[in-house]
Structures are given as C-alpha cells and as structure tokens.
Amino acid sequence: MKATINDVAKQAGVSIKTVSRVMNNEPSVRQPTREKVMEAVKSLNYKPNLAARNLAGTKAYSIAFIYDNPNAYYVIDMQNGILSACKKQGFELLIHPCNSKSDGILDEITNMVKHSRIAGLVLTPPFSEMPEFVKHILDLEVDVVRIMSGDNAPDNLSPCIMVNDHQASMSITQHLIDLGHKNIGFIAGQSEHMSTVERLRGYKQALKENNIDIDKRLIIDGEYSFESGVQGAKQLMEGELRPTAIFSCNDEIAAGALFASRLMGISIPEQLSITGFENSPFSRQTWPRLTTANQPNPKIAEGAANLLIAKARKQAPDNITTQYTPQLVVRDSTSQAVQ
Amino acid sequence: MKATINDVAKQAGVSIKTVSRVMNNEPSVRQPTREKVMEAVKSLNYKPNLAARNLAGTKAYSIAFIYDNPNAYYVIDMQNGILSACKKQGFELLIHPCNSKSDGILDEITNMVKHSRIAGLVLTPPFSEMPEFVKHILDLEVDVVRIMSGDNAPDNLSPCIMVNDHQASMSITQHLIDLGHKNIGFIAGQSEHMSTVERLRGYKQALKENNIDIDKRLIIDGEYSFESGVQGAKQLMEGELRPTAIFSCNDEIAAGALFASRLMGISIPEQLSITGFENSPFSRQTWPRLTTANQPNPKIAEGAANLLIAKARKQAPDNITTQYTPQLVVRDSTSQAVQ
DNA sequence: TTATAAATTGACAGCGCTGTCATTTTTGAA
C-alpha cells in the first residue's frame, strides 16, 4: 500500500510535522533528524500526497502551460521540458490549449487560475508577446515566466527567458556571407511575431557589418509555412535580382523553398544555398538536409519551469532574465557561392 | 473568492451532503432540490475542489495519457481530444511521456498509478499493442482503454477503440484502381506496428477483389519516415516493374516519395499517383497536396477518455468496442493512370 | 386514517497534509 506521512513519522521516530518539514526543505531541522527521515522516506517509497498538500497548505504545487501554437513539435518540446522539471520537483503540470484570439480568453484563463491553485504560468508566443494579457494574469497573483524572442526583456513585468534570435540570425547570415554569398534572399514569417522581427534584424545587421547593401527586393513577406516558402522562393528566383542564397525564417519555409527550387530546376546547394531556423524535425526530413539554427526548446522550457518552481519556494535567484542563443547547425543545404 | 460547497449549501438552503449528491449526479435527490442546488452552483460559479475530492473520496478524478510516439502531431491531437473530454467532465489529465522500450517502464507506470489516484489510462500504440503491459496495468486495478489498429478487438482485456486501417486502406487502393491503376506500389511502415500490417492487408484485399495479382516486387519494406519514402520510391521507380501509383503507409512516406519522384523527373500526378495516410499537416504541406485517409484523432481520443470517465462513474455502456474508419480524402496527388 | 416501507436529507468523522502555536531541547553569554 501507499505510505503516508504517518508511516514515515512512525518509522523515523519523529512527529509528522517534522517529516513535513523535511519534505518541504524547511530549515530548523537538525541534520541527523533530516537523515533519519529521508531514510524512512526512501525505504517506504513515500511521496507526499498532492491532494492533501493542496488542501491543507497555502502553497501551490502545480504550474500551467497554456498554448496556442500550430507547431506541434514546438508544443511537445516545451511540454516535455516543463514536465521534466515538474517531475523532478514533485510538481504537477496543467496543460491548457486555447485560442489566443478568442474573446473570452482572459476569462478562460482567469477561471482556470481561480479554480486550481497554481504556482505560475509558462507563457510562450503569442501569449508572451501580449503585455496586457500578462498584466491581467499577474493581477491574479500568479507568477509568470515568459519565453520570447529578443536580446533583452522588453519590460520587467516578469522573468523572461529570451531566445536570442537576433544573434542566431546573424550567425546564419554570417555563415552564408563566409561562403561568399552577397545576394541573400530573406523569406519572413508573420511580421507580428517577434521572432520574425528579430530574425530580420539579425539578417540586416550581419549584412551591414559586412558592408553588403540591404536590398528590399530580396526581402519577402511571408508566414511560417511550407506554402509560403514555395511562393517566396519562386518570387526571389524569378525576380530581377536573383539571390545565391535564401535565409528562411523557419524550417518549414526552408522546406518549401527547397521544394520550389527543385521545381525550377535549381540544384541545392550547388546553385542556391538555403537555410532554415529552429532545427525542427522538418530540417532533417528534407533533402538535402537543412542548415539551420538549433533552438533547445526542451531545455528552455525546463528552465522556465524551474524558475517558476523556485519562485514558488521563494528561492528564486535575483538575476532572473536568462538568455539562449540558438546555435548554427551546418548541414547540406548550404555551400560556396557560385562565382 | 472561490466558492466552496458550504457556500452553495447555505445559498440553496440544504446540507453540504446534498450539494455533494447533486454534484456527483447521485440518485435520491428530489428534482426541486436538485434545481435549487444547481441554481446556487451557477450563481456562485462553484466548481468542486479536486484536491478535496481526491482526499476525501474513493473515486478517481483523473485519467492518464502515456505516450511514446515520435509523431508530435499525433500526440497533440490525442492529447487535445482527451483534454476536451476531461474539461467537460471536471476531470484532470496527467500526461506522461516515456520510453516504451526502457527496462523500467512497468515500474515507472506502476509507480505513477500508485501515487496518483487515477481512473484509467488511455493507451495508444505502441503501448496498446503490448498485451503483457496491459495485463500488468490492469492488475493495478486501473481501467484501460486501448486505441489500436484493426477490425476487431484482439482480446477482451479492455475496451478498445479500433481504427479500421484495413477498411481505409481498401478505400485508398480502390480509389487508385478506379483511376485505372493496376501496378500499385506499396511502401510499408515498420512491420511491428499493427497499422502497417492492417494497411498492407487492406491493400492486398482490394487488389484481390479486383482480380489484380499481388506482385512482391511492388511491396517495399520501410518505416514511417520521409527518408524511407525517398528510398522506397526510388527503389520502385527504378525497379523492373514500374508502378503507376504508390500507396504510402503514411503521409511522411508519401512526402518522401513525392520528393524522390521530383528528383527523378517524374511529374505528380500526371505520371505517377501517390497516396498518403493519416491526413496529418504534412499532407497539406506538399505540392501537390496529398490524397490521403483522414483519421479523426481528436475525436477518437475524446471517445476513449469519455469511456474511461463513464467507467469511473460506473455508467459505462455494455457494448464498449467502438470503431472508426478513416475516410478517403481525395486531393491532388492522384489522377487517371497513364495508358 | 394509520402503520410501515421507501425515499430523501442531514450530522459527523476523517482523508493526508500544512499552519499555528506551544513545548522541549540546545546554545552561549554571564
């Protein structure tokens, strides 16, 4: 049968309150006592009952992940990362798929927060990029950690985990420049996404730093989809200024660009280099495999969850804005520019 | 502030026990009383506290979804379906990604089941296809619903939701035959997956029913990946018996086959028809878009969860094996056979 | 109408923990 705190207390020869203290890492427990208790805990395979904790205590033992993202790979990665942190710390994960554009979204989240005691929310785009939304959530006295694109946190509403798309984008662009490319096309994602803005910024800055003129004809508005990559590549390759490389704002776009190039009889990477972004499974399912930037989503998510858990335990570090820079992954879709 | 059962009882002028009865749909509550209570519930936006329920009662209010599937789209679909049922019924979802091949998998699940009171488990492949695993779970006195491929449940260990890949596969094959195709290639997924077996069976049966010989040279062993589709299509199109159509065991394989065909200068669908399976987002991200079979995963998952919830409430119907047949979706990757 | 069974409702304990506060033990300065 499942062991309770009582069993542990008896076996360790202490009161249940002391066991409780040990389980919650509270101070004011002598080391030998702590060890006695931990021993009993192990031998009985004891795990605190979450329901009882929630009912009796005032602390929260769950964190929520709300998502509205068509990219299943991204969502699963984030979820697995958060889950991994939760499991290690005895927390629970509430997942809540929803529509960020629905009218009732605020009530929906408010209701959820009010009905389940939760320590905090992990917010990814688009939610993390909606300051008003974040403010409302914070009013409910729940912690928030935002994962978003940028060099620095845009405000100090909450701790942020910044994904430095700007820097990563510069690396990719620099990689292309190093290969001798000068006319580099850019197929953008939706411009309302910070990631698009940041990636474009990185592209431009890298060009500037290498004294290459930015030509608007090479920058195509698009969205994060295969189809958009197809269209974008066509437009670029049939335009008056033909690039020798294409920077795609994500892997799906790149896959589309790759596909369109094939259709146009352009061989990759010999005649045209193409890069992706995100290192999603997509980038390995193309041929040739995509040069891209790896974004360690599970790690990022785990970090976000750990931060929330630390805050719940009031042991959050002071310096709470962290940053990840996606790293360049060179595969087979890029090569020396044709002379 | 959040309303408790006490508030509702007071407002409705009954005892908390009566409110409890109403909330649990128990009999022995007079209709007017029930209405009074429901009114108070609504006006106070009352929702029973899960923690308290778990602690006080013997019934379970959560169901678990364990998964080990590289296909993020599939997992998200299933998860969303289960979640939707849970939300409607006031249940909680525990998700548990894990490795079905790990040694400790049984202990891992056992531990999870013992430490959280759960009503039941939703099992998808590969778990649903591991009878020994299912037996062990059932020994823990948790309900199980399996989602798997086949016409009929393989045993009566648990309720099953059967996905009739066999029938769907026949529809696809028949579609190709109706278009005049006689030499139809088949690129299989891993043969240890029931879905592969069933899809191959449907393919063969459709051929037989149309008096078309089954030629082993047209059946390629593969796995559920883009790369496998590339290889398979190459092998088929460069083989001695060249098909005019290719049945791919899933959309990823089809995408690979599509890609390989382009490389070989074969135009789709004019020179070669290609079909997918599953109607995943992949099938819309190819060009031309894939003819495939739509598998309503969220619906299936919601059905599975509802069954588990009904069982938890001891109101499960007698006839508990249900069946879904994926429906043919004709898009642009198939056309009349070349004469 | 009355007695009896059946249906409905309520009182109360207790699920496994945490928070509060009282008690005991230890520490350290005088």
Add this chain to the structure above:
DNA sequence: TTCAAAAATGACAGCGCTGTCAATTTATAA
C-alpha cells in the same frame, strides 16, 4: 554552572469534500 534566548520539535485544528449511518420526510398499503 546558570539562565535567557534561540533552535528544534511536536500537538492539534482544519483545508473541502465524501462515505457512513442516522434522522426525517414522503409514499404506499391496509
């Protein structure tokens, strides 16, 4: 060594609900 202050530990109530069983109301038959 002694005593006050600090540290460590424990006793106990109660979180919001459900299960048990008793009390009350209603329905039914005589």
